Amino acid sequence: MQLDSKLAILADAAKYDASCASSGAVRGNSRDGKGVGSTGGAGICHSYAPDGRCISLLKVLLTNLCIYDCHYCINRRSSNVRRAAFTAAEVVKLTLDFYKRNYIEGLFLSSGIIRNADYTMEMVIDVARTLREVHDFRGYIHLKTIPEASPELIEIAARYADRISINLELPTQKSLDVLAPEKSIVRTQQAMGRIRNKLDEASERRKNGDKKVRHATGQSTQVIVGADASTDADFLARSDDLYGNYKMRRVYYSAFSPIPEPSSLLPMKAPPLIREHRLYQADWLMRFYGFKTGEILTPETPNLDLELDPKLAWALRNRQDFPVDIQTATREVLLRVPGLGVRNVDRILQIRRFTRLRLTDLVRLRVSLAKVQPFLMTADHNPSNLLLDSDALRARYLPKPKQLELFFPSDAVR
Amino acid sequence: MQCVDPGENFASWRDQARILLAANISPQEVLWQREASLFSEAIVQEEAVISSVKVPAAFMDLAESVACHSDPTRWALLYSILWRVTHGGERHLLAIASDEAVAKARTMEKNVRREIHKMHAFVRFKLIDTDATTGRERYAAWFEPEYFIVEAGAPFFRNRFANMDWSIFTPKGCVHWRENRLTFTAGIAENPVENPDALEAAWRTYYRNIFNPARLKVKAMQTEMPKRYWKNLPEADLIEELVSESQHRVTQMLAEEPRPVKPRPKNAYLDRLRDLSARESGESGANE
Numbered sequence: 001m002q003l004d005s006k007l008a009i010l011a012d013a014a015k016y017d018a019s020c021a022s023s024g025a026v027r028g029n030s031r032d033g034k035g036v037g038s039t040g041g042a043g044i045c046h047s048y049a050p051d052g053r054c055i056s057l058l059k060v061l062l063t064n065l066c067i068y069d070c071h072y073c074i075n076r077r078s079s080n081v082r083r084a085a086f087t088a089a090e091v092v093k094l095t096l097d098f099y100k101r102n103y104i105e106g107l108f109l110s111s112g113i114i115r116n117a118d119y120t121m122e123m124v125i126d127v128a129r130t131l132r133e134v135h136d137f138r139g140y141i142h143l144k145t146i147p148e149a150s151p152e153l154i155e156i157a158a159r160y161a162d163r164i165s166i167n168l169e170l171p172t173q174k175s176l177d178v179l180a181p182e183k184s185i186v187r188t189q190q191a192m193g194r195i196r197n198k199l200d201e202a203s204e205r206r207k208n209g210d211k212k213v214r215h216a217t218g219q220s221t222q223v224i225v226g227a228d229a230s231t232d233a234d235f236l237a238r239s240d241d242l243y244g245n246y247k248m249r250r251v252y253y254s255a256f257s258p259i260p261e262p263s264s265l266l267p268m269k270a271p272p273l274i275r276e277h278r279l280y281q282a283d284w285l286m287r288f289y290g291f292k293t294g295e296i297l298t299p300e301t302p303n304l305d306l307e308l309d310p311k312l313a314w315a316l317r318n319r320q321d322f323p324v325d326i327q328t329a330t331r332e333v334l335l336r337v338p339g340l341g342v343r344n345v346d347r348i349l350q351i352r353r354f355t356r357l358r359l360t361d362l363v364r365l366r367v368s369l370a371k372v373q374p375f376l377m378t379a380d381h382n383p384s385n386l387l388l389d390s391d392a393l394r395a396r397y398l399p400k401p402k403q404l405e406l407f408f409p410s411d412a413v414r
Numbered sequence: 415m416q417c418v419d420p421g422e423n424f425a426s427w428r429d430q431a432r433i434l435l436a437a438n439i440s441p442q443e444v445l446w447q448r449e450a451s452l453f454s455e456a457i458v459q460e461e462a463v464i465s466s467v468k469v470p471a472a473f474m475d476l477a478e479s480v481a482c483h484s485d486p487t488r489w490a491l492l493y494s495i496l497w498r499v500t501h502g503g504e505r506h507l508l509a510i511a512s513d514e515a516v517a518k519a520r521t522m523e524k525n526v527r528r529e530i531h532k533m534h535a536f537v538r539f540k541l542i543d544t545d546a547t548t549g550r551e552r553y554a555a556w557f558e559p560e561y562f563i564v565e566a567g568a569p570f571f572r573n574r575f576a577n578m579d580w581s582i583f584t585p586k587g588c589v590h591w592r593e594n595r596l597t598f599t600a601g602i603a604e605n606p607v608e609n610p611d612a613l614e615a616a617w618r619t620y621y622r623n624i625f626n627p628a629r630l631k632v633k634a635m636q637t638e639m640p641k642r643y644w645k646n647l648p649e650a651d652l653i654e655e656l657v658s659e660s661q662h663r664v665t666q667m668l669a670e671e672p673r674p675v676k677p678r679p680k681n682a683y684l685d686r687l688r689d690l691s692a693r694e695s696g697e698s699g700a701n702e
Binding site for chain 1: 506509510511512513514517531534535536537538539540541551553555570571572573574575576577578611613615616617619620621622623624625626627628629630631632633634635638639647649653656657660664666667668670671672673674675676678679681683684687690691694695
């Protein structure tokens with residue numbers, strides 16, 4: 001098979017993985033080396049596809065042959081998709097060729113499971129090892145690992161990679177039993193726990209001045225939204241656990257997307273993109289805005305409001321806490337005002353040390369007055385309690401019909 | 415009103431601004447424009463006292479970025495902020511992000527930083543040749559930045575591509591890395607590297623196949639990759655076709671007959687997984 005055909009098949013096979021991060025690596029460059037590459041600081045998106053997703057890494061599968069039968073996945077053994085396999089040398093050359101032309105930040109390598117977990121893991125590691133040791137490649141490498149692979153192999157992968165990940169895919173074992181019978185939450189969590197310990201060790205050694213540590217700096221995972229009956233509360237509870245106990249850098253939410261090879265167990269439908277977007281917003285609220293999962297969702301309403309962002313929905317449920325005074329409210333309280341993001345809250349805290357804020361100040365900070373006005377008091381504005389109490393307040397924020405434009409996850413919460 | 419020539423970059427503006435500050439000349443008395451002026455000679459004598467003016471580091475960072483902008487009012491804006499900080503009793507001015515002048519300068523700074531980031535993202539190198547004896551490769555790229563960011567953007571490429579030779583040509587200045595040295599030359603009007611690179615076909619194959627037609631979000635793409643960059647991106651002319659085909663591709667997928675589940679192949683590893691899972695569910699059952 002021609003290399004171009006392999007690339008077409010194995011890129012297509014990899015596109016359902018939402019992760020694209022190339023940030024968070026240890027700072028480094030190639031000035032004292034032989035090869036190419038630098039990492040550190042924020043990642044770079046070298047292109048964008050018309051699906052709005054960033055293209056940062058060469059994201060491919062080593063092979064899309066797979067003995068697993070995950071019914072949401074185009075590469076499952078029951079699928080009739082065309083199969084292909086790269087050699088390690090082919091992936092290495094493509095990565096270097098793309099990298100030297102500044103198309104990418106590095107490689108994101110995953111693979112279908114062939115023969116068994118260790119065999120597959122060794123093949124993936126071989127690519128990373130060749131890039132690092134033969135070509136002195138100092139760009140970004142993200143390796144997908146397999147929970148059932150031996151811990152020693154996962155640790156070798158972590159030493160060559162900047163980021164490693166294991167995809168959870170579905171938030172409950174019940175769903176996995178039906179849709180991904182080879183997968184186990186218990187085994188996945190055990191592997192994530194081991195990875196977390198190794199990441200902590202490496203970070204500790206770095207902190208103690210060991211500059212030679214070569215080890216990934218973080219792990220991430222992905223869950224598929226809309227393939228099973230799990231509620232948003234199920235997803236957020238799972239994410240809370242993953243961030244807290246396994247120190248995930250990111251949990252990616254991937255709307256279950258139609259594939260050209262539908263399974264009889266899982267009927268195809270349009271991907272729930274708005275739901276995915278709301279989950280990212282809720283995820284942001286948990287990580288950067290001090291919200292607890294129990295505040296975002298309750299047992300009575302286990303799913304996010306699709307029409308309003310979760311912070312606004314929370315504020316409308318908790319009107320008794322508003323309006324707040326921009327001049328005196330604490331950082332924690334300001335972070336909960338709909339329409340104020342982390343950056344602007346920090347700016348406001350600085351500004352108010354020197355002057356009283358007025359509505360024009362908010363305009364210059366590019367805050368949406370329409371959004372914040374009912375919730376915020378400024379030197380020249382005191383919102384009417386009548387408005388806060390009114391039933392019309394929710395209606396004020398509802399999207400106009402046919403205007404469901406989506407933002408990017410990274411801008412998700414303002 | 416005095417005419418002062420800001421020169422072409424941060425350093426030349428800074429030199430003039432220092433002289434003006436030391437001479438206690440307020441922003442209202444200065445017209446920043448390129449024009450010969452007797453005045454600019456007259457104040458050079460004040461240079462002796464320049465060092466006494468203390469300027470916060472945060473202002474220098476801001477000014478260095480704003481200087482790369484192409485807005486001709488930037489020099490006057492910077493001087494007015496500088497004056498207020500040093501002579502107007504507003505040393506904390508930069509902390510007031512909602513001040514009109516500060517907000518304007520911060521917006522320019524943000525635009526410049528974004529353009530530097532986009533340069534790092536969207537420069538596309540083409541292989542020119544390979545040195546037959548050393549094997550060292552030479553690359554070149556053409557980029558059309560909106561602001562004067564070539565110098566600020568260059569160190570990134572030096573750190574990343576230290577072991578190749580390369581040039582980035584732009585209408586607003588060019589940069590070259592050769593023999594472990596960065597050099598800058600004047601901008602040029604035309605792209606000197608028109609021919610496509612041999613790897614562009616593979617890159618386009620990748621772009622075409624990493625796109626998921628079921629998640630069309632053209633606006634999100636364009637926010638991050640505005641159209642003005644497209645003409646120098648070898649993959650961008652695929653966008654129109656990918657967008658227009660997407661609806662049809664999704665309809666086809668939704669109409670596909672579901673595939674039956676194939677039986678589990680004979681495989682010792684899958685057997686082991688099944689046993690493991692059975693044991694796990696037994697354990698979790700016992701815990702409940």
